[in-house]
Amino acid sequence: KVIDADNLVIAPGFVDVHVHFRDPGLTYKEDIHTGANSAAKGGYTTVVCMANTKPPIDNANVLKDLVEREQSLLINVLNTANVTVGMQGKELTDFKALKEANAIGLTDDGIPIKDEKLVLEAFKKAKELDLPISLHEEDPALIGSSGVNQGAISKKIGVKGAPAIAEDVLVARDCMLALEVGNKIDIQHISSKRSVEIIELAKKMGANVYAEVTPQHIALTEEAVLTKGTMAKVNPPLRTKEDKDALIMALKKGVIDMIATDHAPHSKEEKMKSISEAPSGMIGLETALAVCITNLVKSGHLSLMQLIEKMTINPARFYNLEVGHLTEGAKADIVIFDDKQSWIVDKKDFVSKASNSPFIGEKLYGRVKYTICNGKIVYSDMQEL
Numbered sequence: 001k002v003i004d005a006d007n008l009v010i011a012p013g014f015v016d017v018h019v020h021f022r023d024p025g026l027t028y029k030e031d032i033h034t035g036a037n038s039a040a041k042g043g044y045t046t047v048v049c050m051a052n053t054k055p056p057i058d059n060a061n062v063l064k065d066l067v068e069r070e071q072s073l074l075i076n077v078l079n080t081a082n083v084t085v086g087m088q089g090k091e092l093t094d095f096k097a098l099k100e101a102n103a104i105g106l107t108d109d110g111i112p113i114k115d116e117k118l119v120l121e122a123f124k125k126a127k128e129l130d131l132p133i134s135l136h137e138e139d140p141a142l143i144g145s146s147g148v149n150q151g152a153i154s155k156k157i158g159v160k161g162a163p164a165i166a167e168d169v170l171v172a173r174d175c176m177l178a179l180e181v182g183n184k185i186d187i188q189h190i191s192s193k194r195s196v197e198i199i200e201l202a203k204k205m206g207a208n209v210y211a212e213v214t215p216q217h218i219a220l221t222e223e224a225v226l227t228k229g230t231m232a233k234v235n236p237p238l239r240t241k242e243d244k245d246a247l248i249m250a251l252k253k254g255v256i257d258m259i260a261t262d263h264a265p266h267s268k269e270e271k272m273k274s275i276s277e278a279p280s281g282m283i284g285l286e287t288a289l290a291v292c293i294t295n296l297v298k299s300g301h302l303s304l305m306q307l308i309e310k311m312t313i314n315p316a317r318f319y320n321l322e323v324g325h326l327t328e329g330a331k332a333d334i335v336i337f338d339d340k341q342s343w344i345v346d347k348k349d350f351v352s353k354a355s356n357s358p359f360i361g362e363k364l365y366g367r368v369k370y371t372i373c374n375g376k377i378v379y380s381d382m383q384e385l
């Protein structure tokens with residue numbers, strides 16, 4: 001088959017180090033099939049699933065079953081496993097057994113570990129086994145992680161806001177522990193200006209720390225909850241313009257290495273609840289490229305090449321993955337997109353099971369035309385899968 005890529009951009013397939021496919025146990029929100037199709041439509045050829053499923057991925061048996069089912073998917077779906085048993089933050093899981101069952105890394109998703117000694121122990125074990133750890137840095141118990149930023153907006157709508165300091169203290173702690181141990185960590189969905197400053201310092205000091213930001217945190221601010229309601233409720237919350245600008249600057253400077261969606265599907269019924277009761281999170285795989293082109297490239301903050309780096313080489317490097325399989329004779333992972341084409345986000349076009357996106361109705365620039373994974377066309381703009 002000949003693809004006419006005249007005037008289109010050809011890049012290695014995108015890599016997303018942070019998605020929630022809800023499989024097993026929460027498949028009314030998403031499952032590995034709909035999740036993988038959603039990723040393919042967004043130009044992704046590799047995604048890494050978080051482990052806050054039901055049951056959580058905290059033992060080799062659950063993981064083995066999942067990995068087996070993932071083999072038939074259109075794209076490469078990889079898995080992290082939980083750092084602690086039952087996501088309780090109390091007892092470490094069997095890292096070695098999880099690695100043998102194909103966990104490519106570990107995550108604290110769920111409840112952050114409060115016990116510093118346990119974090120230290122986890123970092124040491126992870127280093128021995130060469131397993132990167134992804135850290136969510138949200139503390140629901142300590143200060144509150146309501147999905148809405150603490151400030152004027154949360155007051156106005158009457159919800160308990162989540163202050164950035166809850167994130168900052170965990171970021172500082174984990175950066176210093178990682179510096180001490182020398183293991184590789186990813187600070188996930190960074191949202192505050194101070195967290196950016198801490199990570200910049202930790203990197204200068206020599207910590208092996210990577211940082212990721214989501215498209216929503218560089219495109220939106222806390223005011224979005226006033227117009228988008230629960231669709232803009234996310235953890236960590238959308239913050240102030242000052243925070244958003246600091247995140248964009250950090251991407252530009254290379255302090256933030258990766259763009260990851262934190263694709264977090266929830267059902268319509270769940271998102272129809274009140275702002276204090278609805279779950280946090282938004283889907284992102286199908287809009288990520290366009291949200292980033294519109295808010296980072298079109299606005300002049302990043303070159304297209306820099307954006308592609310943050311969505312391909314850098315996330316691949318975190319997990320020591322090969323980018324695109326572009327060597328001669330290999331079966332390539334490629335995305336072909338139009339960086340100029342505009343489109344309006346329409347709820348009925350999502351192939352994800354969920355449609356909890358704050359970008360519905362927005363005009364965005366950048367459209368995926370083809371996604372090729374393992375040498376096969378897994379998505380084409382011309383023909384829906």
Ligand code: DOR
Nearest residue numbers: 020234235236264280281
């Ligand atoms: O808002 C969020 N929802 N943030 C996360 O990191 C996880 C998530 C979820 O699992 O729904």
Ligand code: ZN
Nearest residue numbers: 136138235236
């Ligand atoms: Zn999170």
Ligand code: ZN
Nearest residue numbers: 018020050262
């Ligand atoms: Zn997440």
